[in-house]
Amino acid sequence: MLSSNRRKLLDVFRAADGKLVSGQEIADALECSRTAVWKHIEELKKAGFEIEAKRGSGYSIQPSEELFTEEMLYFRAKTEFIGQQVAFYKEVASTQIIAHQLVGEGAVDGTVVIADQQTAGKGRLARPWDSQKGTGIWMSTILRPNIPMQQVPQLTFIASLAVAEAIDNVTGLDAQIKWPNDLYIDKRKVCGVLTEMQAEAERVHAIIIGTGINVNQLEFPEELRDKATSLAILAGKTISRGALYGEIVVQLEKYYQLFLDQGFAPIKLLWEARAIPFQEKIVAKTLQGEIRGTVKGISDEGVLIVRDAVGVEHAIFSADISLG
Amino acid sequence: MLSSNRRKLLDVFRAADGKLVSGQEIADALECSRTAVWKHIEELKKAGFEIEAKRGSGYSIQPSEELFTEEMLYFRAKTEFIGQQVAFYKEVASTQIIAHQLVGEGAVDGTVVIADQQTAGKGRLARPWDSQKGTGIWMSTILRPNIPMQQVPQLTFIASLAVAEAIDNVTGLDAQIKWPNDLYIDKRKVCGVLTEMQAEAERVHAIIIGTGINVNQLEFPEELRDKATSLAILAGKTISRGALYGEIVVQLEKYYQLFLDQGFAPIKLLWEARAIPFQEKIVAKTLQGEIRGTVKGISDEGVLIVRDAVGVEHAIFSADISLG
CATH class of the missing domain: 2.30.30.100 (SH3 type barrels.)
Structure with a gap:
């Protein structure tokens, strides 16, 4: 997890949205000297951030397309709570398993677990999910809504709706939803959503939404070739996983908030509009x-x-x- | 977890049910020499088992009333699957939290997590549960039935029925069930059951039944004194936690099997017969x-x-x- 100072520094740049931030603003936010600011900036550079310095006026960060680290993912998440706690792993068995453990340790609403590679990624009904290194977005989001167990499946629809919209916004591709949990483009699967929960007989403790998105794979194993594809194959270019992640957490928070405020009715309408055409x-x-x-x-x-x-x-x- | 040899050794004595076992029988079961048998027996003694050796005829174990260790709990569990995998801890935050983690790691049906002390034991609706060192049975049982989510509350009834019967059998006290999850004797609480689950929107992965039983406390914190009591206070003598544990896993397996074979109807009748009198x-x-x-x-x-x-x-x- 990020240090408090690192969070504050990234918060300043995130709020500036690519514009210049003066050294004094940073010094104020971190309650440190101008010399310390310089050191912080050097550390950010070492962490892979591309920082432009303009003598006398300050610094700016343009999000690096390639960088996929805990710090960059935090920097990308322009949200109130989803992704404000983020646990990034280079390699895990499954982000869902880590998320279940974090729930036990009291992880807050909106915590995201994300990995560059899963060695035992899982799909619905315990099926394996192919999650090669560096090619996709393999993430689990912990939500703690105060809803009865019967409403939990609704979260699957919120997530697939949000991811479909994020894909459209970032790539221009038109993602459609196949009940209950898959996103398809051109009749091939690009994303799966897996909704799990921890609950008492009377009460939901936490919902864990697993999302697996094929982003930059250029090839698939033989047995998946007819069924699966990636955003890069469809778009004909590499897609920034960081940019897509940033859009996913924004859309997820937007629709989750809509659900908390107005219930399932508006989600249902929006979902049905994106579902693989009815009447077929x-x-x-x-x-x-x-x-x-x-x-x-x-x-x-x-x-x-x-x-x-x-x-x-x-x-x-x-x-x-x-x-x- | 126990070594394979230790399990085999305890299996032999468990099957003998307190009767003599010859050195040759042990040597056959463990596929080892008679000299190695002697070493194994010495190790069991070091682990706290009371072993009687009769020259020329063999060894016998009488379960020690006091001993509360992983090996003794395994030895006590005369069951097919509940308690055949047992994880014992001297101190944990909460056995439920450990059980959730073990579910993620693929723990088998019937795995039991049990602790001598919980520092953050939890009851229903996230309430704290007082679990002092060495005084109670604080355990979590992992079950993996193939049932829909809607049936999960039924497991609470199976567990409270089983524990009530185990208490009766071991102590002679008459435990009554207060809906949904408490056991009462003489209008004071002696046991709570907490049923949690991990599930997909479509499918239950695992049910974790937490059971907290006040066994040998002689005093309770001020705020609990009117509401809670222990089996030792009620019976006027110390109760063997090992013996009670052994009876609980037997009864739990019996009623769980009845449920799997015949559904909820017989459980419901038995539960209602033990419920705090209707019509009140x-x-x-x-x-x-x-x-x-x-x-x-x-x-x-x-x-x-x-x-x-x-x-x-x-x-x-x-x-x-x-x-x-």
């Missing part, structure tokens, strides 16, 4: 068998409503969906 | 206000049904109950 024929593979039909929408509990050929509506709690 | 007037303090009436029963979701003075039935999901 789908096949839902459930534990009980296959259901074929057209998607009518989602319920307030996040259940998928499918109408079959003879007009019967089915409520689907858990399934794999494919276009039929 | 109670006050339920909920977040929405107070409800006064008589308890009619529990629903399949673990909801308490209370009928008020004018005959209206209330479904209570979360409340503090007192006799009115």
Whole structure:
């Protein structure tokens, strides 16, 4: 975790939004001498920040496209609480496992765990998730809303909505949501969302939203090639993971706040507008068998409503969906 | 965790149930020489086991009443899976926190975390739980049933039923259950059960049942004196925590297996028979206000049904109950 001084220094530059900050402003914020300011700036440079110094007027930081460190991720998060505590790892088994541990240790609302590589990344229903080094955004966000257990699936929709919008804003690509938790572009998967919780029988302690995004992979393992792709392949250029991360936490906080203020209704409308087009024929593979039909929408509990050929509506709690 | 050899050695004595075991039987089980058997027996003695050796016929172990160690707890657990993996700590913040971490690391069904002292024991709704050194049973049991989230509260009833029966069997005291999670004897609390879970929006990964039992305290802090008591105070003698633990895991496995085989219906009947007498007037303090009436029963979701003075039935999901 970042030192208090480092946080204050980054706060000053983050608030300036790329504009010049005078040495005196920094000295005031850190309650230190001008000489100490110079040392702090040198340390930031060593940490990989590109700092422009203008004699007599101050310093400015342009976020480095490449840099993907705890400090840069903190600097990128222009939010009130999501990402204001960030734990970055070069390599972990799974950010979800770390997040579960941090919940036990009392991690605050909005804490983000993020890794450059996962050796045992996991998807929905304990499936493995491919998370190669340096190519994607593998993150887990801890939220502590005061909601009953039954509403927890709604957080999956908030997260997929937020990530879809962040992808659009940063890359210009149009991400669509496939119920319950995947983002697709051009019929290939670019992102999965996994919502887990720790709860008592009566009360939710914490929700952990895992988000895996394929950003800069240029190749996929044989068995994924038809199903998965990356933003870089689709956009034809490298995408800054830092910039995308910064946009994700902003969008996530925006929609989460909307949910806390106004409930699930507005989220549901926005989500449905981004969902893979309704009226299309789908096949839902459930534990009980296959259901074929057209998607009518989602319920307030996040259940998928499918109408079959003879007009019967089915409520689907858990399934794999494919276009039929 | 115990070494494989130590487990095998304890398995042999556990199966013998206090009867003599020949040196050859031990040598066969551990695939070792008779000289090595002698060394193993010496090590068990050092670990605090009371071993009787009969020249020419073998060894026997009588469980020591006092001994409360990982090895003795393993030796006490005459079960198929609950307690067959046991992690014992002299002191932890909370066994629930450790259990959550072990779930992340893939702990198997039936793993027990147990401590001689908790420095930050927790009760329901994040309330602190007093757990002085060496006086109680503070344990967390990890279960991995394949059930939907809605059924998780049922595990609280299984656990309180099992612990009540174990207390009866070991001490002769008559423990009654107060919805949702407390055991009372003579109108004072002796045990609390806390059911937590890790789950996906669609799927339960693990349920962690925390159980705190006041066994050998002779005094309680001022503020608890009217509300809490211990089995030793009630029985007028020291109770073997090891013996009680051994009975708890047996009863817990029995009722959990009954639940897996036959569902919640038989558990519900047994639970209601042990519940603080129905027809008595109670006050339920909920977040929405107070409800006064008589308890009619529990629903399949673990909801308490209370009928008020004018005959209206209330479904209570979360409340503090007192006799009115």
